[in-house]
Amino acid sequence: MAVHDDYKLRFLELKAKRTYCYIVFKIEEKQKQVIVEKVGEPAQSYEDFTASLPANECRYAVYDFDFVTVENCQKSRIFFIAWSPDTSRVRSKMIYVSSKD
Template identity: 45%
Template sequence: MASSGVGVKDECINAFQDLKLGRKLKYIIYKISDNLKEVVVEKTGDESEYDDFVANLPENECRYAVYDFNYTNDEGGKRTKIVFYTWSPDTARIKMKMVYAATKEAIKKKLDGIYVEIQCTDLAEASYETVFEKVNRK
């Protein structure tokens, strides 16, 4: 349980395993339940387009997300990295930003195999190019 008192439902870990091991999913979007008791799966997708994933991040609400990021490195090699996102738009309520920040480590600890974390406050920080720069140089 996080310092915020928010737990992580088993469905969150199960969905992550489907993405990581089963390659059944391309992305998972997590949210904190309305009663602020647990992190739950809000949406999953198997669309291959990165823009489809980003379009599912709500404009004014915080979320966590995991994306199976495929790219070609500078040497021409195909790579896949699991990216964890903390989506905290500037327009989100302050209280929710604080709850998401306090809960982030609890969910990250449950998701073994994350390559890099991206913190986003706007769409530019979640852009393919920005994420590519981070995964390609690590």
């Protein structure tokens, strides 16, 4: 599975510059490549992120999670999410699982 150049650029912007709060990626089955479907601005919340995921289709996403530790230290972690709802097509689930790495 090929990865579009925009994918790498957007991820680096999220990681280094914190330009985005989240990025949702979609596999274009006809082109056989992963593309950026949606980006979340830094002010958007986790609820905005979950609302951007389709109810019946698979997606990949990365989410930049900010939190405060018990020691009152500001931290950030980037999570990779493989979104695969039960109502999505079996073929789609198989493509997303086999392409995850």
